[in-house]
Amino acid sequence: MQQRDMTLLMLIIILTGITIWIVWPNNPGLHIHFGPIHFDRDIKVHRGLDLQGGVQVVLEADLPPGQQVDADAMAAVKGIIDNRVNGLGVVEPIVQLAGSNRIVVELPGIQDPELAISTLRQTGLLEFVDAGNTFLPPGLEVQTSFRESGEFGIPTPTPEPTATATETATPTPAVTPTEAISPTVTAEATPSPTPRPRIFRTVITGRHLKTAQVGQDEYGRPQINFTLTEEGAKIFAEHTAANIGRYLAIAMDGVIISCPRIESAITEGSGRITGDFKLSEARSIVIQLRYGALPVPLKVIQNRTVGPTLGQDSVAKSTRAGIIGVIIVLLFMLVYYRLHGIVADIALVLYALVTFSLFKLIPVTLTLPGVAGFLFSVGTAVDANILIFERMKEELRQGKRFGSAIQAGFDRAWTSIRDSNLSTLITCVILYWFGSNFGASMVKGFAVTLFLGVLVSMFTAITVTRTIIRTLYAIGGENLRDSKWLIGL
16 A cells, blocks of 8 residues: 555544544534633534524615615615624524615524514614703603704704603602612603694714613613713713703613713713613613614514424424435445445545534534535535446456556546536535525525535545545455456446
8 A cells, every 4th residue: 555545544534533523413612721722612503594493584774765775875784783683692693685775684593583673673873862851751752953953953942841740759860970870750741732843952872982781780770881982971071061950861763761860060971871671672772882873774574483393393304304315325325336335435424524514613504405505415425436436447347457447537537527516616606696695595505515515525536535445456456356246347
Protein backbone atom coordinates (compact mmCIF):
# COMPACT_ATOMS: atom_id res chain seq x y z
CA MET A 1 0.00 0.00 0.00
CA GLN A 2 1.34 3.42 -0.91
CA GLN A 3 2.14 5.88 1.86
CA ARG A 4 -0.39 8.35 0.42
CA ASP A 5 -3.21 5.80 0.62
CA MET A 6 -2.25 4.86 4.19
CA THR A 7 -2.31 8.53 5.25
CA LEU A 8 -5.68 9.11 3.59
CA LEU A 9 -7.12 5.97 5.21
CA MET A 10 -6.03 7.14 8.66
CA LEU A 11 -7.54 10.59 8.05
CA ILE A 12 -10.80 8.97 6.92
CA ILE A 13 -10.92 6.88 10.11
CA ILE A 14 -10.28 9.98 12.26
CA LEU A 15 -12.91 11.95 10.32
CA THR A 16 -15.41 9.14 10.89
CA GLY A 17 -14.81 9.24 14.65
CA ILE A 18 -15.19 13.01 14.81
CA THR A 19 -18.42 13.01 12.81
CA ILE A 20 -19.90 10.23 14.94
CA TRP A 21 -19.19 12.36 18.02
CA ILE A 22 -20.76 15.43 16.43
CA VAL A 23 -23.98 13.71 15.30
CA TRP A 24 -24.39 11.85 18.59
CA PRO A 25 -27.83 12.83 19.97
CA ASN A 26 -26.57 13.68 23.47
CA ASN A 27 -23.55 15.65 22.28
CA PRO A 28 -22.46 17.96 25.16
CA GLY A 29 -20.94 20.54 22.83
CA LEU A 30 -17.58 22.26 23.22
CA HIS A 31 -16.89 24.03 26.50
CA ILE A 32 -13.25 25.04 26.89
CA HIS A 33 -12.17 27.05 29.95
CA PHE A 34 -8.42 27.17 30.22
CA GLY A 35 -6.82 30.30 31.62
CA PRO A 36 -7.84 33.28 29.49
CA ILE A 37 -9.48 30.99 26.93
CA HIS A 38 -13.24 30.69 27.29
CA PHE A 39 -15.07 28.94 24.48
CA ASP A 40 -18.62 27.61 24.67
CA ARG A 41 -20.41 26.15 21.68
CA ASP A 42 -23.51 23.98 21.74
CA ILE A 43 -23.69 21.39 18.98
CA LYS A 44 -27.31 20.65 18.23
CA VAL A 45 -29.81 20.38 15.42
CA HIS A 46 -31.47 23.70 14.55
CA ARG A 47 -35.02 23.04 13.44
CA GLY A 48 -37.07 25.40 11.35
CA LEU A 49 -40.63 26.57 11.74
CA ASP A 50 -42.26 23.50 10.20
CA LEU A 51 -40.31 21.07 12.39
CA GLN A 52 -40.65 22.63 15.85
CA GLY A 53 -43.68 24.88 15.48
CA GLY A 54 -43.88 28.65 15.68
CA VAL A 55 -45.29 31.59 13.76
CA GLN A 56 -44.95 32.85 10.22
CA VAL A 57 -46.02 36.48 9.70
CA VAL A 58 -46.27 38.41 6.45
CA LEU A 59 -46.05 42.18 7.03
CA GLU A 60 -46.96 44.75 4.40
CA ALA A 61 -46.27 48.49 4.22
CA ASP A 62 -49.41 50.28 5.38
CA LEU A 63 -49.43 53.39 3.18
CA PRO A 64 -52.24 55.50 1.69
CA PRO A 65 -53.58 54.31 -1.70
CA GLY A 66 -51.36 55.31 -4.59
CA GLN A 67 -48.29 55.99 -2.46
CA GLN A 68 -45.25 53.85 -3.26
CA VAL A 69 -42.82 52.68 -0.61
CA ASP A 70 -39.14 53.46 -1.09
CA ALA A 71 -36.80 50.47 -1.49
CA ASP A 72 -34.30 51.97 0.95
CA ALA A 73 -37.05 52.46 3.52
CA MET A 74 -38.08 48.80 3.24
CA ALA A 75 -34.44 47.73 3.58
CA ALA A 76 -34.24 49.82 6.77
CA VAL A 77 -37.48 48.25 8.01
CA LYS A 78 -36.04 44.78 7.40
CA GLY A 79 -32.94 45.64 9.41
CA ILE A 80 -34.98 46.95 12.34
CA ILE A 81 -37.32 43.93 12.24
CA ASP A 82 -34.27 41.65 12.17
CA ASN A 83 -32.86 43.34 15.27
CA ARG A 84 -36.21 43.17 17.06
CA VAL A 85 -36.50 39.46 16.29
CA ASN A 86 -33.03 38.86 17.72
CA GLY A 87 -34.06 40.85 20.77
CA LEU A 88 -36.96 38.45 21.29
CA GLY A 89 -34.43 35.64 21.73
CA VAL A 90 -35.78 33.51 18.89
CA VAL A 91 -33.36 30.82 17.70
CA GLU A 92 -32.72 30.72 13.96
CA PRO A 93 -35.39 33.23 12.84
CA ILE A 94 -35.88 34.15 9.19
CA VAL A 95 -36.57 37.72 8.04
CA GLN A 96 -36.86 38.24 4.29
CA LEU A 97 -38.06 40.91 1.90
CA ALA A 98 -40.81 39.64 -0.38
CA GLY A 99 -41.40 41.87 -3.36
CA SER A 100 -41.25 45.64 -2.96
CA ASN A 101 -43.51 46.15 0.07
CA ARG A 102 -43.67 42.94 2.10
CA ILE A 103 -41.54 41.25 4.74
CA VAL A 104 -41.83 37.58 5.69
CA VAL A 105 -40.88 36.72 9.27
CA GLU A 106 -40.58 33.16 10.61
CA LEU A 107 -40.24 32.69 14.37
CA PRO A 108 -39.57 29.04 15.31
CA GLY A 109 -40.46 28.00 18.84
CA ILE A 110 -42.07 31.32 19.79
CA GLN A 111 -44.05 31.13 23.05
CA ASP A 112 -46.29 34.22 22.78
CA PRO A 113 -47.28 34.79 19.12
CA GLU A 114 -49.50 37.82 19.76
CA LEU A 115 -46.86 39.70 21.75
CA ALA A 116 -44.20 38.85 19.14
CA ILE A 117 -46.37 40.12 16.28
CA SER A 118 -47.20 43.37 18.09
CA THR A 119 -43.52 43.89 18.86
CA LEU A 120 -42.60 43.47 15.20
CA ARG A 121 -45.26 45.63 13.56
CA GLN A 122 -45.50 48.59 15.95
CA THR A 123 -43.62 51.62 14.74
CA GLY A 124 -42.05 52.06 18.18
CA LEU A 125 -42.12 55.86 18.48
CA LEU A 126 -41.33 56.91 22.05
CA GLU A 127 -42.21 60.46 23.08
CA PHE A 128 -41.87 62.44 26.29
CA VAL A 129 -44.66 64.99 26.06
CA ASP A 130 -45.50 68.03 28.15
CA ALA A 131 -48.85 67.31 29.80
CA GLY A 132 -48.87 70.51 31.83
CA ASN A 133 -51.13 70.26 34.88
CA THR A 134 -53.23 67.46 33.40
CA PHE A 135 -52.71 63.86 34.49
CA LEU A 136 -53.04 61.57 31.45
CA PRO A 137 -54.06 58.03 32.43
CA PRO A 138 -52.15 55.10 30.85
CA GLY A 139 -53.86 53.76 27.74
CA LEU A 140 -55.12 57.19 26.63
CA GLU A 141 -54.40 57.99 22.97
CA VAL A 142 -53.14 61.54 22.45
CA GLN A 143 -51.99 63.76 19.62
CA THR A 144 -48.49 65.18 19.83
CA SER A 145 -46.65 67.92 18.00
CA PHE A 146 -44.04 65.48 16.68
CA ARG A 147 -46.60 63.05 15.27
CA GLU A 148 -48.61 65.90 13.74
CA SER A 149 -45.79 67.91 12.16
CA GLY A 150 -42.64 65.84 12.60
CA GLU A 151 -41.13 68.66 14.67
CA PHE A 152 -40.61 69.54 18.29
CA GLY A 153 -42.44 72.83 17.87
CA ILE A 154 -44.81 74.32 20.42
CA PRO A 155 -48.41 73.90 19.24
CA THR A 156 -51.00 76.62 19.40
CA PRO A 157 -52.21 76.85 23.03
CA THR A 158 -55.60 75.31 23.65
CA PRO A 159 -57.59 75.23 26.87
CA GLU A 160 -56.56 72.33 29.06
CA PRO A 161 -59.31 69.85 29.91
CA THR A 162 -60.47 69.88 33.48
CA ALA A 163 -60.60 66.62 35.30
CA THR A 164 -62.46 65.33 38.31
CA ALA A 165 -60.24 62.92 40.12
CA THR A 166 -60.68 60.66 43.09
CA GLU A 167 -57.36 60.31 44.84
CA THR A 168 -56.21 57.62 47.20
CA ALA A 169 -53.75 58.39 49.96
CA THR A 170 -50.64 57.44 48.02
CA PRO A 171 -47.61 59.44 46.87
CA THR A 172 -47.86 61.56 43.76
CA PRO A 173 -46.08 59.93 40.79
CA ALA A 174 -42.81 61.59 39.93
CA VAL A 175 -40.02 61.27 37.43
CA THR A 176 -36.54 61.56 38.96
CA PRO A 177 -33.08 60.30 38.06
CA THR A 178 -33.30 57.55 40.67
CA GLU A 179 -36.93 56.86 41.35
CA ALA A 180 -40.34 57.17 39.78
CA ILE A 181 -43.50 56.16 41.59
CA SER A 182 -46.14 54.55 39.45
CA PRO A 183 -49.38 56.48 39.14
CA THR A 184 -51.97 55.42 41.70
CA VAL A 185 -54.50 58.11 40.87
CA THR A 186 -57.76 56.90 39.50
CA ALA A 187 -59.35 59.64 37.47
CA GLU A 188 -62.28 60.15 35.22
CA ALA A 189 -61.47 63.04 32.94
CA THR A 190 -64.32 65.05 31.54
CA PRO A 191 -62.78 67.38 28.97
CA SER A 192 -64.46 70.65 28.35
CA PRO A 193 -65.64 71.10 24.79
CA THR A 194 -62.81 72.45 22.65
CA PRO A 195 -62.75 73.55 19.04
CA ARG A 196 -60.14 70.91 18.21
CA PRO A 197 -58.29 68.09 19.97
CA ARG A 198 -55.45 69.20 22.16
CA ILE A 199 -51.96 68.68 20.73
CA PHE A 200 -49.37 68.01 23.39
CA ARG A 201 -45.87 69.35 22.89
CA THR A 202 -43.19 66.70 22.31
CA VAL A 203 -40.12 67.33 24.44
CA ILE A 204 -37.87 64.50 23.24
CA THR A 205 -38.35 61.27 21.26
CA GLY A 206 -36.77 57.84 21.05
CA ARG A 207 -33.97 59.18 18.85
CA HIS A 208 -32.62 60.93 21.93
CA LEU A 209 -32.43 57.57 23.71
CA LYS A 210 -28.99 56.03 24.16
CA THR A 211 -29.77 52.80 26.03
CA ALA A 212 -32.85 51.07 27.43
CA GLN A 213 -33.18 47.96 29.54
CA VAL A 214 -35.67 46.21 31.80
CA GLY A 215 -35.20 46.59 35.55
CA GLN A 216 -37.20 46.41 38.77
CA ASP A 217 -38.42 49.11 41.13
CA GLU A 218 -38.19 48.97 44.90
CA TYR A 219 -41.35 46.85 45.01
CA GLY A 220 -40.09 44.28 42.48
CA ARG A 221 -42.32 45.55 39.68
CA PRO A 222 -40.96 45.81 36.11
CA GLN A 223 -39.64 49.17 35.02
CA ILE A 224 -37.64 50.52 32.08
CA ASN A 225 -34.29 52.12 32.83
CA PHE A 226 -33.07 54.53 30.17
CA THR A 227 -30.10 56.74 29.38
CA LEU A 228 -30.29 59.74 27.06
CA THR A 229 -27.84 61.00 24.49
CA GLU A 230 -25.90 64.20 25.17
CA GLU A 231 -28.41 66.24 23.17
CA GLY A 232 -31.38 64.53 24.78
CA ALA A 233 -29.94 64.95 28.29
CA LYS A 234 -29.52 68.68 27.73
CA ILE A 235 -33.11 69.15 26.47
CA PHE A 236 -34.46 66.94 29.26
CA ALA A 237 -32.56 68.86 31.95
CA GLU A 238 -33.82 72.24 30.69
CA HIS A 239 -37.43 71.06 30.49
CA THR A 240 -37.54 69.37 33.91
CA ALA A 241 -35.87 72.40 35.55
CA ALA A 242 -38.49 74.75 34.08
CA ASN A 243 -41.55 72.55 34.76
CA ILE A 244 -41.22 71.29 38.33
CA GLY A 245 -44.62 70.25 39.66
CA ARG A 246 -46.08 69.61 36.20
CA TYR A 247 -46.74 66.28 34.47
CA LEU A 248 -44.40 64.76 31.87
CA ALA A 249 -46.27 62.02 30.03
CA ILE A 250 -44.51 59.15 28.26
CA ALA A 251 -46.21 57.87 25.11
CA MET A 252 -45.48 54.91 22.82
CA ASP A 253 -46.96 55.30 19.35
CA GLY A 254 -49.30 57.99 20.66
CA VAL A 255 -50.60 55.93 23.61
CA ILE A 256 -49.75 56.99 27.15
CA ILE A 257 -47.82 54.35 29.11
CA SER A 258 -46.89 56.49 32.15
CA CYS A 259 -47.52 60.03 33.42
CA PRO A 260 -45.30 60.96 36.37
CA ARG A 261 -45.02 64.40 37.96
CA ILE A 262 -41.70 66.25 37.77
CA GLU A 263 -40.44 66.70 41.32
CA SER A 264 -36.96 68.05 40.54
CA ALA A 265 -34.64 68.83 37.66
CA ILE A 266 -33.13 65.73 36.04
CA THR A 267 -29.65 66.64 34.91
CA GLU A 268 -27.89 63.26 34.82
CA GLY A 269 -29.48 62.21 31.54
CA SER A 270 -30.93 58.97 32.89
CA GLY A 271 -34.13 57.88 34.56
CA ARG A 272 -36.75 55.19 34.54
CA ILE A 273 -40.22 54.58 33.23
CA THR A 274 -42.71 52.90 35.53
CA GLY A 275 -46.23 51.84 34.81
CA ASP A 276 -48.79 49.13 35.20
CA PHE A 277 -47.24 46.70 32.69
CA LYS A 278 -46.09 43.10 32.88
CA LEU A 279 -42.50 41.93 32.49
CA SER A 280 -43.17 40.67 28.93
CA GLU A 281 -44.70 44.04 27.99
CA ALA A 282 -41.70 45.88 29.44
CA ARG A 283 -39.35 43.71 27.39
CA SER A 284 -41.39 44.36 24.25
CA ILE A 285 -41.20 48.12 24.81
CA VAL A 286 -37.44 47.93 25.43
CA ILE A 287 -36.90 46.01 22.18
CA GLN A 288 -38.79 48.67 20.23
CA LEU A 289 -36.86 51.46 21.94
CA ARG A 290 -33.47 49.82 21.61
CA TYR A 291 -33.69 49.12 17.90
CA GLY A 292 -35.42 52.26 16.75
CA ALA A 293 -38.72 53.25 15.19
CA LEU A 294 -39.90 51.82 11.89
CA PRO A 295 -39.74 54.36 9.06
CA VAL A 296 -42.76 52.71 7.42
CA PRO A 297 -45.93 51.54 9.25
CA LEU A 298 -46.73 47.87 8.79
CA LYS A 299 -49.86 45.75 8.83
CA VAL A 300 -50.25 42.01 9.18
CA ILE A 301 -51.74 40.44 6.05
CA GLN A 302 -51.04 36.80 6.93
CA ASN A 303 -50.43 35.04 10.21
CA ARG A 304 -49.81 31.28 10.22
CA THR A 305 -49.21 29.32 13.40
CA VAL A 306 -47.61 25.86 13.28
CA GLY A 307 -48.15 23.74 16.36
CA PRO A 308 -45.28 21.71 17.85
CA THR A 309 -47.35 18.53 17.49
CA LEU A 310 -47.51 18.99 13.71
CA GLY A 311 -43.75 19.64 13.69
CA GLN A 312 -43.01 16.47 15.68
CA ASP A 313 -45.24 14.45 13.38
CA SER A 314 -43.41 15.85 10.35
CA VAL A 315 -40.04 14.98 11.88
CA ALA A 316 -41.16 11.42 12.62
CA LYS A 317 -42.51 10.83 9.12
CA SER A 318 -39.51 12.42 7.42
CA THR A 319 -37.10 10.38 9.52
CA ARG A 320 -38.98 7.17 8.75
CA ALA A 321 -39.07 7.90 5.03
CA GLY A 322 -35.39 8.82 4.98
CA ILE A 323 -34.31 5.67 6.82
CA ILE A 324 -36.36 3.45 4.50
CA GLY A 325 -34.96 5.16 1.41
CA VAL A 326 -31.34 4.94 2.56
CA ILE A 327 -31.70 1.27 3.51
CA ILE A 328 -33.10 0.46 0.07
CA VAL A 329 -30.19 2.25 -1.60
CA LEU A 330 -27.64 0.45 0.59
CA LEU A 331 -29.20 -2.94 -0.18
CA PHE A 332 -29.28 -2.21 -3.91
CA MET A 333 -25.59 -1.30 -4.00
CA LEU A 334 -24.69 -4.35 -1.93
CA VAL A 335 -26.69 -6.81 -4.05
CA TYR A 336 -25.75 -5.42 -7.46
CA TYR A 337 -22.09 -4.45 -6.95
CA ARG A 338 -21.15 -6.86 -4.12
CA LEU A 339 -17.64 -5.96 -2.91
CA HIS A 340 -17.73 -2.59 -4.60
CA GLY A 341 -21.22 -2.15 -3.19
CA ILE A 342 -19.83 -2.59 0.32
CA VAL A 343 -17.28 0.13 -0.45
CA ALA A 344 -20.05 2.40 -1.77
CA ASP A 345 -22.16 1.76 1.35
CA ILE A 346 -19.24 2.71 3.61
CA ALA A 347 -18.71 5.89 1.58
CA LEU A 348 -22.45 6.62 1.72
CA VAL A 349 -22.59 6.22 5.51
CA LEU A 350 -19.58 8.53 5.88
CA TYR A 351 -21.27 10.96 3.49
CA ALA A 352 -24.35 11.08 5.73
CA LEU A 353 -22.22 11.57 8.86
CA VAL A 354 -20.16 14.40 7.35
CA THR A 355 -23.18 16.18 5.87
CA PHE A 356 -25.21 16.02 9.07
CA SER A 357 -22.18 17.20 11.05
CA LEU A 358 -21.96 20.26 8.82
CA PHE A 359 -25.65 20.92 9.39
CA LYS A 360 -24.99 21.05 13.15
CA LEU A 361 -21.71 22.97 13.00
CA ILE A 362 -22.51 25.74 10.50
CA PRO A 363 -25.41 25.59 11.64
CA VAL A 364 -28.09 24.93 9.01
CA THR A 365 -31.73 25.37 10.00
CA LEU A 366 -33.43 22.15 8.96
CA THR A 367 -36.90 22.39 7.44
CA LEU A 368 -38.94 19.76 5.62
CA PRO A 369 -37.69 21.00 2.21
CA GLY A 370 -34.19 21.00 3.68
CA VAL A 371 -34.55 17.37 4.69
CA ALA A 372 -35.80 16.63 1.18
CA GLY A 373 -32.70 18.34 -0.26
CA PHE A 374 -30.47 16.19 1.94
CA LEU A 375 -32.19 12.98 0.87
CA PHE A 376 -32.05 14.07 -2.76
CA SER A 377 -28.30 14.58 -2.46
CA VAL A 378 -28.00 10.93 -1.38
CA GLY A 379 -28.92 10.09 -4.96
CA THR A 380 -26.04 12.19 -6.29
CA ALA A 381 -23.63 10.42 -3.92
CA VAL A 382 -24.80 7.00 -5.14
CA ASP A 383 -24.79 8.13 -8.76
CA ALA A 384 -21.12 9.08 -8.53
CA ASN A 385 -20.20 5.65 -7.18
CA ILE A 386 -22.22 3.92 -9.90
CA LEU A 387 -20.39 5.87 -12.62
CA ILE A 388 -17.03 4.93 -11.12
CA PHE A 389 -17.87 1.23 -10.77
CA GLU A 390 -19.30 0.94 -14.27
CA ARG A 391 -16.20 2.57 -15.73
CA MET A 392 -14.01 0.15 -13.76
CA LYS A 393 -16.01 -2.84 -15.02
CA GLU A 394 -15.53 -1.68 -18.61
CA GLU A 395 -11.77 -1.50 -18.08
CA LEU A 396 -11.68 -4.93 -16.45
CA ARG A 397 -13.71 -6.49 -19.29
CA GLN A 398 -11.09 -5.17 -21.70
CA GLY A 399 -8.48 -7.22 -19.86
CA LYS A 400 -6.69 -4.48 -17.95
CA ARG A 401 -5.00 -5.17 -14.64
CA PHE A 402 -6.96 -4.33 -11.52
CA GLY A 403 -4.72 -1.40 -10.54
CA SER A 404 -4.92 0.13 -14.02
CA ALA A 405 -8.70 -0.40 -14.10
CA ILE A 406 -9.09 1.50 -10.82
CA GLN A 407 -7.11 4.47 -12.09
CA ALA A 408 -8.81 4.54 -15.50
CA GLY A 409 -12.26 4.09 -13.99
CA PHE A 410 -11.89 7.10 -11.70
CA ASP A 411 -10.26 9.25 -14.40
CA ARG A 412 -12.98 8.53 -16.96
CA ALA A 413 -15.83 8.93 -14.46
CA TRP A 414 -14.52 12.20 -13.04
CA THR A 415 -15.56 14.39 -15.97
CA SER A 416 -19.14 13.10 -15.83
CA ILE A 417 -19.29 13.49 -12.05
CA ARG A 418 -17.84 17.00 -12.24
CA ASP A 419 -20.19 18.25 -14.95
CA SER A 420 -23.37 16.79 -13.43
CA ASN A 421 -22.57 18.04 -9.93
CA LEU A 422 -21.53 21.45 -11.22
CA SER A 423 -24.89 21.89 -12.94
CA THR A 424 -26.62 20.90 -9.69
CA LEU A 425 -24.56 23.42 -7.71
CA ILE A 426 -25.46 26.19 -10.17
CA THR A 427 -29.13 25.27 -9.79
CA CYS A 428 -28.76 25.46 -6.00
CA VAL A 429 -27.29 28.97 -6.26
CA ILE A 430 -30.21 30.08 -8.44
CA LEU A 431 -32.74 28.58 -6.02
CA TYR A 432 -31.04 30.25 -3.06
CA TRP A 433 -31.13 33.62 -4.83
CA PHE A 434 -34.79 33.11 -5.68
CA GLY A 435 -35.63 32.21 -2.08
CA SER A 436 -33.71 35.20 -0.71
CA ASN A 437 -35.33 37.77 -2.98
CA PHE A 438 -38.91 36.51 -3.02
CA GLY A 439 -39.35 35.43 0.58
CA ALA A 440 -39.42 31.70 -0.24
CA SER A 441 -37.51 30.41 2.78
CA MET A 442 -38.47 26.81 2.00
CA VAL A 443 -36.69 27.06 -1.35
CA LYS A 444 -33.61 28.40 0.45
CA GLY A 445 -33.59 25.46 2.86
CA PHE A 446 -33.76 22.98 -0.01
CA ALA A 447 -30.96 24.78 -1.88
CA VAL A 448 -28.60 24.96 1.11
CA THR A 449 -28.86 21.30 2.13
CA LEU A 450 -28.62 20.08 -1.48
CA PHE A 451 -25.58 22.30 -2.11
CA LEU A 452 -23.72 20.97 0.93
CA GLY A 453 -24.76 17.40 0.12
CA VAL A 454 -23.41 17.59 -3.42
CA LEU A 455 -20.07 18.98 -2.25
CA VAL A 456 -19.69 16.23 0.36
CA SER A 457 -20.74 13.54 -2.15
CA MET A 458 -17.92 14.59 -4.48
CA PHE A 459 -15.45 14.21 -1.60
CA THR A 460 -16.72 10.80 -0.51
CA ALA A 461 -17.03 9.42 -4.06
CA ILE A 462 -13.60 10.51 -5.27
CA THR A 463 -11.50 10.40 -2.11
CA VAL A 464 -13.13 7.90 0.25
CA THR A 465 -14.23 5.35 -2.35
CA ARG A 466 -10.91 5.44 -4.21
CA THR A 467 -8.87 5.10 -1.00
CA ILE A 468 -10.84 2.09 0.22
CA ILE A 469 -10.72 0.36 -3.17
CA ARG A 470 -6.98 0.93 -3.48
CA THR A 471 -6.58 -0.48 0.04
CA LEU A 472 -8.53 -3.60 -0.95
CA TYR A 473 -6.38 -3.95 -4.06
CA ALA A 474 -3.23 -3.68 -1.95
CA ILE A 475 -4.55 -6.53 0.23
CA GLY A 476 -6.05 -8.81 -2.44
CA GLY A 477 -3.88 -7.91 -5.42
CA GLU A 478 -4.76 -9.24 -8.87
CA ASN A 479 -6.68 -12.10 -7.29
CA LEU A 480 -9.63 -9.76 -7.06
CA ARG A 481 -9.76 -9.56 -10.84
CA ASP A 482 -10.36 -13.29 -11.06
CA SER A 483 -13.23 -13.16 -8.54
CA LYS A 484 -15.74 -11.94 -11.09
CA TRP A 485 -18.82 -12.56 -8.96
CA LEU A 486 -17.27 -10.69 -6.03
CA ILE A 487 -16.53 -7.58 -8.06
CA GLY A 488 -19.79 -7.70 -10.02
CA LEU A 489 -18.50 -8.71 -13.43
